[in-house]
Amino acid sequence: MKIVIFGLSITSTWGNGHATTYRSLVRALSVRKHEILFLERDVEWYANQRDMAAPPFCKLHLYKTLADLKRRFRAEIKSADCIVVGSYVPDGVAVADWVTRVAQGPIAFYDIDTPVTLAKLARGDYEYLSPDLIPRFDLYLSFTGGPFLDRLESQLGAQMVRPLYCSADPDIYYPQRVKKLWDLGYIGTYSADRHSRFESLLLTPANAYSSGRFIVAGSQYPSDIRWPTNLSRVLHLPCLDHREFYNQQRFTLNLTRGPMAKAGFSPSVRLFEAAACGTAIISDPWTGLETFFEPGKEILVAASTNEVLDIIQTEPERTILKIGQAARERFLREHTPDHRAAELENYLAELTSPSPALQEAQEFRTQKLSSKLSG
Numbered sequence: 001m002k003i004v005i006f007g008l009s010i011t012s013t014w015g016n017g018h019a020t021t022y023r024s025l026v027r028a029l030s031v032r033k034h035e036i037l038f039l040e041r042d043v044e045w046y047a048n049q050r051d052m053a054a055p056p057f058c059k060l061h062l063y064k065t066l067a068d069l070k071r072r073f074r075a076e077i078k079s080a081d082c083i084v085v086g087s088y089v090p091d092g093v094a095v096a097d098w099v100t101r102v103a104q105g106p107i108a109f110y111d112i113d114t115p116v117t118l119a120k121l122a123r124g125d126y127e128y129l130s131p132d133l134i135p136r137f138d139l140y141l142s143f144t145g146g147p148f149l150d151r152l153e154s155q156l157g158a159q160m161v162r163p164l165y166c167s168a169d170p171d172i173y174y175p176q177r178v179k180k181l182w183d184l185g186y187i188g189t190y191s192a193d194r195h196s197r198f199e200s201l202l203l204t205p206a207n208a209y210s211s212g213r214f215i216v217a218g219s220q221y222p223s224d225i226r227w228p229t230n231l232s233r234v235l236h237l238p239c240l241d242h243r244e245f246y247n248q249q250r251f252t253l254n255l256t257r258g259p260m261a262k263a264g265f266s267p268s269v270r271l272f273e274a275a276a277c278g279t280a281i282i283s284d285p286w287t288g289l290e291t292f293f294e295p296g297k298e299i300l301v302a303a304s305t306n307e308v309l310d311i312i313q314t315e316p317e318r319t320i321l322k323i324g325q326a327a328r329e330r331f332l333r334e335h336t337p338d339h340r341a342a343e344l345e346n347y348l349a350e351l352t353s354p355s356p357a358l359q360e361a362q363e364f365r366t367q368k369l370s371s372k373l374s375g
Helices: 018-031 066-079 092-102 114-122 131-136 147-154 191-208 239-245 258-265 269-277 307-316 315-332 335-352 356-374
Strands: 001-005 036-043 059-063 080-086 107-111 140-142 161-163 183-189 212-217 233-235 249-254 280-283
Touching: 001 066, 001 092, 018 161, 018 239, 018 269, 036 066, 036 239, 059 107, 059 131, 066 092, 066 131, 066 280, 080 161, 092 131, 092 191, 107 161, 114 147, 114 258, 114 280, 140 147, 140 335, 147 161, 183 239, 183 307, 191 212, 191 258, 191 307, 212 258, 239 269, 249 269, 249 315, 269 280, 269 315, 280 315
Parallel strands: 001 036, 001 080, 036 059, 080 107, 107 140, 140 161, 183 212, 183 249, 212 233, 249 280
Antiparallel strands: none
């Protein structure tokens, strides 16, 4: 198939987790013989921080403005077998409106930020998606599973909603024999809605465990944070350095953004990266975590400073190794990019040959939407 993807970024991992997701998915689709065109808005903050300016597994085009996009790529959109529009695409509403008018193949919206998206819609913030666009997509792909999928259909009129979780490339993320430099590490851009957990599960443990070694990689943290003296800081860690970063840690911390934690069923890119490296993960608790990794066997869960300290100070090294290995095995069985690419193929096949139940549900939502518009 010829697939066109509009995404926030595939060229730069600076300040976003989208690029890692797109790279692993697009690479897997390419291996499965699909032709991918990735369209990315050329913006200054990514232009100055590109760690993959020319992806080898897809065609990449940067566009400056909406007018530039329409002028250069109308024929590509019209002839594509499938178009995917991602969340947080600049001028996303205008882009999606244009695509749904021009495209002849099925159109999917890929929501890498589902709980954030729904919260924005509820308060009338239509930064990259508007309610009237949702029924116009043939397929709504969501980073979040669970009850949110039903809500997208029943309340917002989505035609067909399916989970498409993130992943990590096992050719890039894998175990290495390197010295363990850190007792606990974390990689993530600053986010206000997870900062209280960042403090209780990392900063406070670092202050309390003065002989321990800690590290944080990520940008946009406030200048007034008082970093512990036994904690090292990396302002930006290029994607190609992530593997070594995970492998140098005894434990890595996974923190979930507030809306994602509240919604549940929202695994992060970092969760799968660490698992692929076989690094033992300590995660904050959230509903649905057990559907991805088994707590106590494949992942450890901590909700307080004392729980983090107890884990990093008392867990035997053989147990740490065993947990990391179990997480990697689960990742390889269920969560690789090839699994995600196969899931997307299956969803697109459903569109061309929908089951009677799906067809009936879509007809019902179409009638309901028509009655709302006529009313």
